[in-house]
Amino acid sequence: MPERFRGPVMLVRDPATGQALCIACKSCEKACPSDCLVVEGVKREGDKKKSVTEFKLDFTRCSLCGSCVEVCPVDALKFSKAYNLASTSRTAFCHIDLLEPREEPRP
Numbered sequence: 623m624p625e626r627f628r629g630p631v632m633l634v635r636d637p638a639t640g641q642a643l644c645i646a647c648k649s650c651e652k653a654c655p656s657d658c659l660v661v662e663g664v665k666r667e668g669d670k671k672k673s674v675t676e677f678k679l680d681f682t683r684c685s686l687c688g689s690c691v692e693v694c695p696v697d698a699l700k701f702s703k704a705y706n707l708a709s710t711s712r713t714a715f716c717h718i719d720l721l722e723p724r725e726e727p728r729p
């Protein structure tokens with residue numbers, strides 16, 4: 623795929639632990655002009671930063687503008703290379719769970 627291709631956004635994970643780098647700051651949620659991201663997180667006892675507990679994408683609203691990727695302070699979001707998403711139901715793309723450990727986001 624061309625380097626600049628934009629598929630649905632996905633979470634970047636620590637290659638050593640597999641944990642998402644996201645610190646649940648919600649900056650991407652606020653920056654999204656289409657209101658298509660939902661992020662929730664908790665700060666567990668003893669941790670210095672929050673951990674993400676929910677990260678949903680409504681891809682039916684996403685314009686692939688890139689605001690969420692640009693605003694992230696820890697580079698925890700990137701565009702995937704998923705080019706062939708298909709479904710017989712539009713609703714399949716409304717609540718894509720980006721926390722599911724898969725290489726590319728799929729409904």
Ligand code: SF4
Nearest residue numbers: 654684685687688690
């Ligand atoms: S690419 Fe743009 S429209 Fe899509 S989730 Fe990110 S900020 Fe929202």
Ligand code: SF4
Nearest residue numbers: 644645647648650694
């Ligand atoms: S801006 Fe980055 S760190 Fe903050 S909630 Fe979004 S993905 Fe997570």
